[in-house]
Amino acid sequence: MKIDHIAIAVNNVDDAAKQYKEAFGIDQVEFETIETEGVRVAILHLGNSRIELMEPTRDDSPIKKFLEKKGQGLHHIALETDNIDGEVTRMKGCGIQFLGNIRPGSSGTKVTFIHPKSLSGVLAELCSHSK
Ligand code: CO
DSSP: OEEEEEEEEOSOHHHHHHHHHHHHTOOOEEEEEETTTTEEEEEEEETTEEEEEEEESSTTOHHHHHHHHHOSEEEEEEEEOSOHHHHHHHHHHTTOOEEEEEEEOSTTOEEEEEOGGGTTTOOEEEEESOO
16 A cells, blocks of 8 residues: 545635645645535645645535634545455455445546544545446
8 A cells, every 4th residue: 555645625726736835845736626525626746746725615515614713734545455355345344444335436447435533533545447
């Protein structure tokens, strides 16, 4: 497994992208709106992984609720595996708790989320780019 991305909840994705670009000297930034999740995302490429800054686009967005409760900050880390089904089965065997089942993510990926209580308070996404 490797870290695929780190996702951060922000109030304004344009301002945050500018801040992160300057801070880390990143040139490559893409913006994407994910309607199903109610977020606008800035994707900053950093080596083989990414930082994703997420701003809610709707009041019912989970990121909106997160910002109201906790303010800006780390939302989740995402770990990539080429065998998501196998990893989920293995982790469930260790007592790791998941939030929902494996489901389709963006651009052909498969994703699921590990409950923060299984990871010392950090929400983690497990993702697979292969089918
Ligand atoms: Co993610």
